[in-house]
Amino acid sequence: MKYDNVIRHIGEGLESARKALGALTGKDVEVASVKSSEMSLAEVPFLAGAPDSVVLASYIRYSGDLRGQILILYRPDNMKDLALALAPEFFAELKEEEKEALLESVVSEVSNILGSSTLNAIADGTESTLRPSPPCIVRDMAGAILETALVAGSIFSEKVPVVDVKMKLGRTDAGAEMIFLPEGS
Amino acid sequence: MAEVKQNVIVVKLGQIAWSDRPEDLLVTYSLGSCVGLVLWDPVERVGGMAHVFLPSSNGRNVSRPEEAPRFADIGIPLLIQRMERKGASRRRLVARMAGGASLFPGLFKEMPDIGAQNVSAVVEILRKHSIPIVGSDVGGNYGRTMRLEIRTGRTTVATAFGVEREI
Numbered sequence: 556m557k558y559d560n561v562i563r564h565i566g567e568g569l570e571s572a573r574k575a576l577g578a579l580t581g582k583d584v585e586v587a588s589v590k591s592s593e594m595s596l597a598e599v600p601f602l603a604g605a606p607d608s609v610v611l612a613s614y615i616r617y618s619g620d621l622r623g624q625i626l627i628l629y630r631p632d633n634m635k636d637l638a639l640a641l642a643p644e645f646f647a648e649l650k651e652e653e654k655e656a657l658l659e660s661v662v663s664e665v666s667n668i669l670g671s672s673t674l675n676a677i678a679d680g681t682e683s684t685l686r687p688s689p690p691c692i693v694r695d696m697a698g699a700i701l702e703t704a705l706v707a708g709s710i711f712s713e714k715v716p717v718v719d720v721k722m723k724l725g726r727t728d729a730g731a732e733m734i735f736l737p738e739g740s
Numbered sequence: 741m742a743e744v745k746q747n748v749i750v751v752k753l754g755q756i757a758w759s760d761r762p763e764d765l766l767v768t769y770s771l772g773s774c775v776g777l778v779l780w781d782p783v784e785r786v787g788g789m790a791h792v793f794l795p796s797s798n799g800r801n802v803s804r805p806e807e808a809p810r811f812a813d814i815g816i817p818l819l820i821q822r823m824e825r826k827g828a829s830r831r832r833l834v835a836r837m838a839g840g841a842s843l844f845p846g847l848f849k850e851m852p853d854i855g856a857q858n859v860s861a862v863v864e865i866l867r868k869h870s871i872p873i874v875g876s877d878v879g880g881n882y883g884r885t886m887r888l889e890i891r892t893g894r895t896t897v898a899t900a901f902g903v904e905r906e907i
Contacts, residue, residue, distance in 0.1 A: 596793075597752035597806075606770040607885045609900045614844060691844050696900045698770025699883025702753060703843040706773050706854045711794065713807060 560681055561621065561737055562591050565718055568676030569733075572669045573722070579668070580640040582725035593714040599701050602719060603628050603732055606698025611658065613666035614691045614700070616707065617674055620683035623737040624704050625673070627666045628697060629730075634658045636729035637665065659692055666690050669722075669733060701734070708738045746889075751776075751789045754810030756819045758788035760826045762891040769885045771839030773855035775812070775862050775878070776886035778836040779819060779871065780893045781828035787890045788823045790815050792839075794854070795861030812861040820869060835866050836875035836907050838886045838897045845881050855879070875907030 569586050576584045600606040611634065613627040629637070638646050638654070638661045649657060670690065678685045693700060705715070718735040751757045751768040759766065766789040768776045775792040790809060797811040809815035820830055840859035859878045866873060877884065877897045885898045898904035 596810075597754055600753055600770055607883075607898070607900070693843055694900070695843060696770040696772075696883035696885070699772035699841070699843060699900075702770060702774055703772040705753075706793075707844070711810070713804065 561623075561677055561735075562718055564677045564680030565589075565673055565720070565735060567680060568673030569720060569722075571676060572672035575668050575672060576665065576722075576724075580724060582640055582727075584725075585723045587721040587723045587730070589718065589720050591716070591718045593716050596705070596711070596713055596715055599705060599715055599717070600698030602701060602717065602734060603697040606701075607696045609694065610697045610700065611662050611692070611694045612697075612700050613662055613670070614693065614704065615666070615670045615674075616688040617685045619685045621677065621681065621685060621737070622708075622739055623735060624708050625670055626700060626704055626734040626736070627662075627669055628700075628732045628734065629662055631658075631694075633727070633729045634661065636727035637661055637724060640724055640727070640729065641665075662692055663690065665731065666692075669731065673733070673735075704736055708736055710736060710738065751791050753791055754793040754807070754815075756788065756790045756809040756815055756822070758786065758819060758823045758826060759890050760784065760786045764890040766888040766890070767885065771884045771886065772841055772843050773839070773853075773858060775837055775839040775855075775858040776884070777816065777819075777862055778886065778888045778895045779823060779828075779833050780836070780888070780895075781823065781832045782834070782893060783832055784827045784829070785890065785893065786823050786826045786828035787888050787893060788819045788828075789886070789888055790819050792816070792858055792862060795857045812858065812865055816862065816865045817869075830869060830871065833869075833871045834874045835871050836895045837862055837873060838877045838884050838907065840878040841880050841882055841884070843881055843883065877905070877907050
């Protein structure tokens, strides 16, 4: 089944993303958990915890030989640790509004690494051509973002295949949650 | 004043719920392009809520009962029916709605705006059933959480940015 193949290659992509992020931050990056499952459609908005909790998210859709969506979610409370790891020299000196702008750049940068590493691994491993959309950054309720992804992917079936990955940066609370929603599996 | 204990009933994506118990609070979280619909009979104090996922079943064979409420054209009549069994009268029902947002505007220009389509479908179905819309907070590009207190019929909408208001 195509879907099983995709999951296997997601693992390879995560390993390469982990190394790239580790090199960039100078800290250990840990893949804390990888869960793949088929979950009820109604439960998908609860996947990242409380559905009304606010997250900063990067959304990538890919098409081509395979179709699917990748959501990379960051908790705003933990974002500063990530920003400090990436840009320690000047983050502390920034004004609050400048820090907000920097956090979005951090999300964009980290998401590019995570997204491109995993998509490249899926494409190479399955010998497929994939066309990713430009990443879209949005700050809103986690459940609303997940719900919108279901609609965008025309995912209406009772059981939805999902791969949920949690990554952690060193000994900090900073990390990201990557959610893969393969389509047409 | 004594604290009133509330029994929270979560209406998840594509589900409906209804109640005549004063202690119940119906809540539907994080509406994005979906529409949250509240129906309320102010005389019998029966309330219902739907989390509408898509505007129409488009002739899909919806055989599983849990799938039916996902679609506005099936879910809303079903909710009215269930509320009537609790003593509500469709002639007295009033509606409030929230959601129908477009969280990633401009990203998929080739895609239809499902949020706007959901809003139009709900408005049209309510019109067919002669149910007036007395409160609404729809559109925009942000998520919303909707709550209905059965004790009072009070309906509120909250956003991710800390704003909560009664509609």
